[in-house]
Amino acid sequence: CCRSPAWDRPSRPPPSPLQPPGRPLAPCRSFSNNKIQVELDESSGVAMMKFKSPPVNSLSLELLTEFSISLEKLENNRACRGVIITSAVPKIFSSGLDITEMCGKSMEHYTEFWRAVQEMWLRLYGSSMVTVAAINGSSPAGGCLVALSCDYRIMAENPKFSIGLNEAQLGIVAPFWFKDTFVNVVGHRIAERSLQMGSLHPAPEAHRLGLVDELVPEEKLMEKAAAVMAQWLALPDHARQLTKTMMRKAVLDRLVAHREEDIKNFITFISKESIQKSLRMYMEMLKKRKS
Amino acid sequence: CCRSPAWDRPSRPPPSPLQPPGRPLAPCRSFSNNKIQVELDESSGVAMMKFKSPPVNSLSLELLTEFSISLEKLENNRACRGVIITSAVPKIFSSGLDITEMCGKSMEHYTEFWRAVQEMWLRLYGSSMVTVAAINGSSPAGGCLVALSCDYRIMAENPKFSIGLNEAQLGIVAPFWFKDTFVNVVGHRIAERSLQMGSLHPAPEAHRLGLVDELVPEEKLMEKAAAVMAQWLALPDHARQLTKTMMRKAVLDRLVAHREEDIKNFITFISKESIQKSLRMYMEMLKKRKS
């Protein structure tokens, strides 16, 4: 059975960015890293990818790197045609970018971190596999970006779970490619208001706005995700992949063309004392909330 | 009465592509070709254009050529201000591009065929006349493109009739200008999902998605189309035409700028053995279904 986890950390050299699929790796049924668990069901061609970085699945440098490597491994595995992304941590899908990576660190660290965020998005938004987000908890900021980058979003219909690009609430600005991804899903008007207000939308509102495609009772979430995936996989891969590329290429190309500039912007912004202060205050608040 | 069909095939040299209106032709009340019947009511300024190419109004090279010529004739006739496009064949609006034109033919034939598809769309999407689609049957693929290219879409509310750009179901990819036309109507998110899955939407769903503007009982379809046309024709032509051009120019210009490249892409794609095989299998299936 493919459910038994195997600790199969990649020993190959790090993947070159956006290498096209082609040379299939040795088949791997399931593998796990420190932060993400991956199980591939070769009979259906569907991989289950679970964030398991408690307490809140922060997108740390380590998690992002594992995420990109896992996506690349699956992309290169011909047995895999689709990925369901979900969380192994209760009540949270992902809390978004790890603020500790953006606070009090060196320029080199900021550069490495931001490049990893870009890399993850380029791989996920540009994936030739069918990607379904099974959003089983709250999903602010970068967590929302992960969901927005999939082909289809199903969310547990718990109104306590919310989702949105709430960067503005923290006094920071979502980068242009977060914005482009958001606009492609909800349109300009909803994106403009939601981004300016840094809104976190409870599941029912997120559904009304089109931010998620479907709500289901929490206990039916994985079953539904599998059913939706089966529908998508009933289509021939090649035409679907070309169609997906056609729809997403303009937005992907925009980041590829401005990648270094985007890193510079991030570093300039994050290095400001006022921003560092906001982030420190935010972290303090999170610590107090916990205790 | 303008209802009596006259066989008035154009004897003029073939029209230069996208020639601007200006020199009005001799007035023609109604004319018919092999595949399309056109009746112009000079009192209202409205032409009725009916596909009559049984069994399913396939967009063959012949039909497409007649379509473009008919549009040009009406465009150049000052007595004509609007066109209602519908089908004379029960249960089908148009089944889309004729697959026999894309299967086992020469490069020259593919080139000629694809140029005719482009020409039809450039004339219809860029028409200065008011164009209303009265969709009285199913309308997959190229049939859907015809409807999407009109100013307004009314569909018979029969849930057995469906509409969509279902190319991906056949293993082929809708060209970028099909996609652009679709996105302009339903927005990016709905287009992305519908195109990837090659969805055929039953009339009620098509209405919910905004793919068609209105549903009416089948027996009221033509009456409603005439009423909608009258509303549009209540506006002064010139400002409406300039406004339409402003809305559609970017997407029209994109094909004009990449027309030869688009033909090459089509030929390369359609010439692949795997694609030819898919199309042959699809035609076999259609034949079996008939018998």
Next chain:
Amino acid sequence: CCRSPAWDRPSRPPPSPLQPPGRPLAPCRSFSNNKIQVELDESSGVAMMKFKSPPVNSLSLELLTEFSISLEKLENNRACRGVIITSAVPKIFSSGLDITEMCGKSMEHYTEFWRAVQEMWLRLYGSSMVTVAAINGSSPAGGCLVALSCDYRIMAENPKFSIGLNEAQLGIVAPFWFKDTFVNVVGHRIAERSLQMGSLHPAPEAHRLGLVDELVPEEKLMEKAAAVMAQWLALPDHARQLTKTMMRKAVLDRLVAHREEDIKNFITFISKESIQKSLRMYMEMLKKRKS
């Protein structure tokens, strides 16, 4: 109390177009010009801007100039973070561009007028303040543009009040940047139809189309506008401003890049005898309606 009007007409040289904020002017609690009354509540940071140019708040050269100057004054006043725009005239928000400015005047006048229209839009759509339209009456054409350029639109739910870019009804064409602003709010499909037909949408329909964000009973309009403004002002300014710029820059830049060309187009169009005739007839009709 900041409600007492002070006649504080600017004695400084006219503002250079789009000068960035920075040098705060001397604080002003409230000021009024001939056509617009402005009251700033320094405790909340919210200015109330009221069109008071009876009978219908036509956007004359004088009103437009006062509008731009008022916006600049508030933009440069650090005590001001948000503006509520509304009308002091019953039943009308603004009737749009003043037709008398476009009829029987010199080329120089047309140039000056059109530049003032552009200037107003560049300042309003690009404002770093939170802008809320409290639409307490009908709002055709240029009046609709003012509302569309705000961050949020609340309309009195009176079905007798209507809003829309109805230029096509008058035989004229909304400029491309009116269209871009409209598309950003309602999307391409709704904009295409509404602009071609020159539709004026009654308040409930405007709400359904997304043209306005909210309807409230007329007597609650100002209360609601203040509540919405307070929500927006709960956000830190800097991130919200950068986000707004990111969303609107492409459309603003397009006019900045084509400003002189746009003026020329306007003059060429408006100088046509056929257009002058339409406008004269329209003014005659308005006069007759009044008496």
